[in-house]
Amino acid sequence: VEFNLTAQRQQVDLGGAAPTDMFLYNGQLPGPTIEATEGDWLVVHFTNNLPEPTNIHWHGLVFPPDQDGVPMDVVPPAGKRDYAFRVLPGSAGTYWYHPHPMGLTTMQVAKGLAGAIRIKAKADPLPAALGDTLVLLSDLRLDAQGQIPPSTTMDKMNGREGDIQLINGQRPPVLPLSLGESRRLRIIDASAARYYRLQARDARMVQVGTDGGLLAAPVERSELLLVPGARAEVILTPTGPNAALFNLPYDRGVMAMSTPGSGTMGHGSHMMPDGTMMTMAASGAAIPLLQLVPTGPPVTAVTLPAILRPIAPLPLAGAFERPIVLTEDMMNLDFRINGQTFKADRIDFQVTRGQTEIWRLENKGDMDHPFHVHGVQFQVLDRDGVAVTPLAWQDTVNVRKGDVVRIAIRFEHYTGLRPFHCHILEHEEQGMMGQVEVKE
Ligand SMILES: [Cu+2]
Numbered sequence: 001v002e003f004n005l006t007a008q009r010q011q012v013d014l015g016g017a018a019p020t021d022m023f024l025y026n027g028q029l030p031g032p033t034i035e036a037t038e039g040d041w042l043v044v045h046f047t048n049n050l051p052e053p054t055n056i057h058w059h060g061l062v063f064p065p066d067q068d069g070v071p072m073d074v075v076p077p078a079g080k081r082d083y084a085f086r087v088l089p090g091s092a093g094t095y096w097y098h099p100h101p102m103g104l105t106t107m108q109v110a111k112g113l114a115g116a117i118r119i120k121a122k123a124d125p126l127p128a129a130l131g132d133t134l135v136l137l138s139d140l141r142l143d144a145q146g147q148i149p150p151s152t153t154m155d156k157m158n159g160r161e162g163d164i165q166l167i168n169g170q171r172p173p174v175l176p177l178s179l180g181e182s183r184r185l186r187i188i189d190a191s192a193a194r195y196y197r198l199q200a201r202d203a204r205m206v207q208v209g210t211d212g213g214l215l216a217a218p219v220e221r222s223e224l225l226l227v228p229g230a231r232a233e234v235i236l237t238p239t240g241p242n243a244a245l246f247n248l249p250y251d252r253g254v255m256a257m258s259t260p261g262s263g264t265m266g267h268g269s270h271m272m273p274d275g276t277m278m279t280m281a282a283s284g285a286a287i288p289l290l291q292l293v294p295t296g297p298p299v300t301a302v303t304l305p306a307i308l309r310p311i312a313p314l315p316l317a318g319a320f321e322r323p324i325v326l327t328e329d330m331m332n333l334d335f336r337i338n339g340q341t342f343k344a345d346r347i348d349f350q351v352t353r354g355q356t357e358i359w360r361l362e363n364k365g366d367m368d369h370p371f372h373v374h375g376v377q378f379q380v381l382d383r384d385g386v387a388v389t390p391l392a393w394q395d396t397v398n399v400r401k402g403d404v405v406r407i408a409i410r411f412e413h414y415t416g417l418r419p420f421h422c423h424i425l426e427h428e429e430q431g432m433m434g435q436v437e438v439k440e
Contacts, residue, residue, distance in 0.1 A: 001036045001043070005056070007099070007113060008049040016146025023050055023111035029169035030136050030190065031097070031115025038092045038119055044083045048075040054108060057100035058117065059229060060211050060395045062088055062375055065416035070374070071102040071433075072344045088413065092121035093213030093393075094186040094231040096136070102344070106160055106192050106425040111148050114138060114190040119213075125308050126208065130184040130235060133175065135290070137226070138190045140164040151426060156333050158254040158367070159193025159228075159424035165247065167290055174291045179298035182237040184208070189226040192425040195368070195398075196226040196289075197248040202240030203292060206304065209233030212377035212393025214308040219390060223248065227370035229396040229423035236292070237301055243292035249285065253367035253401045255330075311391045314356045314379055314408040321358040321406075322349065326399060326422070326432065328365035334431045335365075335422060341431025347417065348434035356410040363399040369427060371405075372396040373420040373436075378409040396423055411438040 006026055011019040025031025036042050048054050053076050055069030063085035066073075075081050095117035099108040116134045139162035143149045151160050167173040177183050186209075189196055198205070199222065207219045211231050218235070226232055236245065327336045334341050338348070351357055358381065361371055377393040383405050399405050411418070421433035 001040045002045070003032070003034055003043070004045045004047075005031065006047040006049055007054050009051060014140075014142065014146065016142045017144060018146040020142065020146050020148060021111075022148065023108055023113050025113060025115055029112045030138065031113065033115060033134060034097065034117045036087050036119055038087055038122060039089045040087050042085060042087050045080070046075065046083060047080045048077060050108075051077055052104060053077065053101050054099045054104070054113070055101050056083060056097050057374070058083070058085075058095065058097050059372075060093070060095040060231070060377070061085075061117070061119075062091060062377065062413055064414045065375060065418060068374055069100045070417070070419055071100055074101045087119055089122075091213065092119050092124070093209060093211070094118060094134075094188060094233060096188050096190055096231070098190065103429055106151060106429055109190075109192050109425060110141070110151075110160060110162070116186070116188055118186065125214070125305050126184060127302050129302050130182050133183055133185050134168065135185050135187045136168050136190050137188060137194075137196055137289075138166050138169070139194050140166055153333070154255070156426050156430060157330065159426045161191070161194045165194070165287065165289065172288070172291065174293045176295040177236070177238055177243070177292040178294040178296045179238050179240075180301050181299045182235050182302045185234050185236055186231065187226060187234065188231045189228050191228055193228055195228070195250045195252050197250040198224045198226060198289075199246045199248050199286075200236060201242065201244050201246055202238060203243040203245070204237045204239055206235045207232055208235055208304070208308060210392040211395045215390055215392055216309065216311045217307055217390065218304050225250065225398065227368070227396060227398040227423070228425070229370055229372050230394070235304060238292045238294065244288045245290040245292070246286050247289050253365075311393065313391060314410050316356060316358065316408060319356045319358045319408070321360055324359050324361050326361065326363045326365055326369050326371070328367060335427040336431055337434045340434070342421075342433040346435065347437045350437045350439050351411060353411055353415055353438050353440055356408055359407050359409055361397070361399045361405045361407065363401055363403050366401050368398055368400045369432065370396050370398050370423040371420070372423040373409065374418045375414065376409060376411050376418065378407045381406040381408055415439055
């Protein structure tokens with residue numbers, strides 16, 4: 001399956017004071033959806049028409065490291081390269097692509113570079129009558145001139161959130177869906193820092209998939225937390241007249257400025273070098289993300305299969321438990337893994353191909369961090385000692401402030417270097433990234 005992708009600078013009329021200077025794939029917001037079937041070879045002919053280096057990371061897919069756009073492996077302005085890899089059998093699911101160049105990722109994503117990847121199954125257990133709708137969540141910030149401003153110091157601390165929440169580049173989106181009619185949604189959090197605490201109102205939400213494809217069985221959800229980089233597949237069915245998908249407030253520990261002397265220093269507050277006090281920010285209001293609008297009379301819901309696919313637990317006997325500690329240094333605005341900020345020429349540790357390890361992710365900071373590993377799907381074992389169910393394949397897991405999350409991880413197919421990092425892009429750029437070498 002072949003695609004041509006060009007990253008280009010473009011003026012787009014977003015209804016602001018002036019056309020907005022954006023970076024887009026093939027002139028589209030979001031970029032074109034890449035579709036393939038598990039087992040296919042995927043070939044992408046990429047051209048960089050941006051005025052700066054860029055590359056493409058295929059978030060969530062398992063493929064050789066030399067086909068990954070990792071921070072130092074960039075395409076210069078006016079440069080071209082092909083990315084080619086086999087989409088492994090068993091990897092049907094929802095993925096996405098975005099740039100990952102050293103120090104430039106946040107702003108390139110903020111300016112519009114992201115797109116969805118749909119990997120179809122050879123035999124899909126979900127009925128085709130459910131449809132298949134991509135929901136790519138992103139956000140946008142425009143200044144008074146209608147432009148996308150550079151990140152502020154606060155963004156570097158909290159991660160950059162735009163105040164305009166978009167679905168598939170649109171606002172406010174509607175989904176035609178009649179009472180009782182079920183729709184399969186593949187939801188992608190493609191924002192640089194925004195958490196989505198999704199709640200269906202006047203509608204039923206059943207989760208059928210995570211980052212790495214389908215769950216073993218459908219699970220009914222009253223809410224679902226999606227963190228930057230992560231995906232979920234859900235079946236949404238309107239049950240009442242005001243059906244909508246809402247985004248509820250979630251406290252991920254972001255800081256807000258307060259006037260000097262207005263509060264007392266406590267857990268979660270920081271005095272900045274200029275004397276400004278930062279304290280935990282209050283969370284916002286619930287906002288409707290997606291309205292479900294009936295197009296006809298009520299219909300009978302499609303029955304979901306009770307079993308979707310088998311998921312075998314990774315073998316844990318004799319697995320090495322590796323401590324990975326996440327910390328924040330607010331004074332220096334850096335974010336660390338095991339006490340160190342990212343160095344491109346440092347290998348943080350080595351693992352053996354095919355051997356399962358347990359990574360013990362401990363967040364000693366005041367903010368949540370969504371932890372992502374390139375080129376692998378892992379299983380979350382437990383959170384603060386409590387088993388996480390159901391068993392699922394993930395490449396991104398939220399490590400809440402104060403939490404210990406243990407994951408079982410096995411690099412099965414390829415050797416080489418793999419980055420792992422916080423998917424709040426500013427945190428990654430401020431150092432919260434490392435490299436594991438997978439060796440034979
Ligand atoms: Cu982080």
